[in-house]
Amino acid sequence: MNPKELNILLADDDIDDCHFFKEAxxxxxxxxxxxxxxNGDELMEYLLENIERLPHVLFLDINMPRKNGFECLSEIKAHESLKDLPVVMYSTSGSKDKINVLFNTGADVYIRKPSNFAQLVQVIHHVLPMAAENIFSNGKLKYILNA
Amino acid sequence: MDNTIESAEDKLSIANRKLLFQNEEKEKRAAELSIANKELIFQNEEKEKRAAELSIANKELIFQNEEKEKRAAELIIANTELAFQNDEKEKRAAELIIANTELAFQNEEKEKRAAELIIANKELAFQNEEKEKRAAELIIANKELAFQNEEKEKRAAELIIANKELAFQNEEKEKRAADLIIANKELLAFAYISSHDLQEPLRKIQTVVTIILENENKNLSEKGKYNFQRMQLAAGRMQQLIDDLLAFSRINTTDHQFEKTDLNLIIEEVKNELRDTMQEKHASIEVTEICPANIIPFQFRQLMYNLISNALKFSNPDIPAHIIVTAAL
Structure with missing residues (x-):
């Protein structure tokens, strides 16, 4: 269906969530x-080291030690070479205010971490083709995928 | 010519005879006049006598006349004086008439006024009586009020004491309320944080369950699958509780969100959650005449859950429980 192999970067401090994501x-x-x-420091370090070969999409958790997802998002969107990287926020919070702040800062998609594995698979399956074509770059479309 | 002489002789003869006759007549007349003269002399004498008498009388009269003229002069003076006095008196009389008229008018006015004053006086006398009666009543009322006043002052003194006590209690309560508000905020913050933290491991349990159900489906027995499903339901119920707790902890920051909700759905959810207990108790739920309602869904779901689970918990175990849910407006 989608022949292109995507480079996906996940920033999350939770081992279980990383495991679920990989399995999905x-x-x-x-x-x-x-x-x-x-963690956030590791993320920024990785991005700056791989600035020539950036991933197709970043899945970014919010609650992380050292530098949280919101700070990372702000830095990425303020950075000349990183600002076009599609960022999918991936968190447990359901607060609309928080989500609006993230969108205003430059997040492209917001996914609330589901508690059902099938839903997780479905939501990743839905987002990846959009990331592959980078349909977010026009900056107009914002998605909340509230599992 | 003869005739003429004869006529003249005739005429003279006739004239002579006439003169003779006249002479005779005049002698007769003279005799009569002599008599008349004598008479006149007598009368003259009489008249002289009378004149003498008259002269005397005249002198008397002249004297009298003089006297009278003096008297008249005096009278004229007196008269003039009287006339003057008369004038004065007439003026005075005229003045008096005017003054009199004025007095008469004033008198009338005064009589009218007096009549009015009499009426007014009677009225005042009446009012005075009334006022005296009223004054008497007021004195009685006043005494009563003075008594009541004293009572009220006593009561007021008691109330002041009671008021101070209440003010003190009030302060204590305000302090307590302030403490409670702080405690409440802390509790809500605690509820928010703890439920948020609880959510994470629960979500992982749920995810693992779904992974096992999906990936290990053929390795599980039917009993195993059923038990996993029950675990999934219980985890779902716990998630619901945590979500509700989170929503509740946000109550004082956000408004209650009323939603038009189908109560059948809520009761159906509650029934599913309570399925095991219902099977144990052989219970049945009958739902009649339920309509959509404007409610806060999570609170109403909790209410229905508590009501139905309590109904099951406290039902007679020997008789199958039959729960009827009905609605009325």
């Missing part, structure tokens, strides 16, 4: 390459 990704029909970083 593995259950998709197409194969992708997943890189995982476990």
């Amino acid at each position: 990704l593995d259950s998709l029909p197409q194969s992708n390459r997943l890189t995982i970083v476990n």
Whole structure:
């Protein structure tokens, strides 16, 4: 269906969530390459080191040690070379105010971490094609995928 | 010519005879006049006598006349004086008439006024009596009021004491209320944080359950699958509770969100959650005449859950429980 292999970056400090994400990704029909970083500092370091080979999409958790997802998002969107990287926020919070702040800062999609594995698979399956074509770059479309 | 002489002789003879006759007549007349003269002399004498008498009388009269003229002069003076006095008196009389008229008018006015004053006086006398009666009543009322006043002052003194006590209690209560508000905020913050923290491991349990159900489906027995489903339901129920707790902790920051909700759905959810207990108790739920209602869904779901689970909990175990849910407006 989607022949292109995507480079996916996940920034999350929760081992379980990283495991679920990997398992969901593995259950998709197409194969992708997943890189995982476990905190904000590590994320920014990785991005700046790989500025020539940026991933197709970043899944970014909010509650992380050292530098949280919101701070990372602000830095990415303020950085000349990083600002076009599609950012999918991936968190447990359901607060609309918080989500609006994230969108205003430059997040492209917001996914509330589901408690059902099938839903997780479905939501990743839904987002990846959009990331592959980078349909977010026009900056007009914002998605809340509230599992 | 003869005739003429004869006629003249005739005429002279006739004239002579006439003269003779006249002479005779005049002698007779003279005799009569002599008599008349004598008479006149007598009368003259009489008249002289009378004149003498008259002269005397005249002198007397002249004297009298003089006297009278003196008297008249005096009278004229007196008269003039009287006339003057008369004038004065007439003026005075005229003045008096005017003054009199004025007095008469004033008198009338005064009589009218007096009549009015009499009426007014009677009225005042009446009012005075009334006022005296009223004054008497007021004195009585006043005494009563003075008594009541004293009572009220006593009561007021008691109330002041009671008021101070209440003010003190009030202050204490305000302090307590302030403490409670702080405690309440802390509790809500605690509820928010703890439920948020509880959510994470629960979500993971749920995810793992769904992974096992999906990936290990063929390795599980039917009993195992059923038990996993029950675990999934219980976890769902717990998630619902945590969500509700989160929503509740946000109550004082956000408004109550009323939603038009189908009560059948809510009761159906509650029934599913309570299925095990219902099977144990052989219970049945009968739902009649339920309509959509404007409610806060999570609070209403909790209410229905509590009501139905209590109904099951306290039902007679020997008789199958039959729960009827009905609605009325």
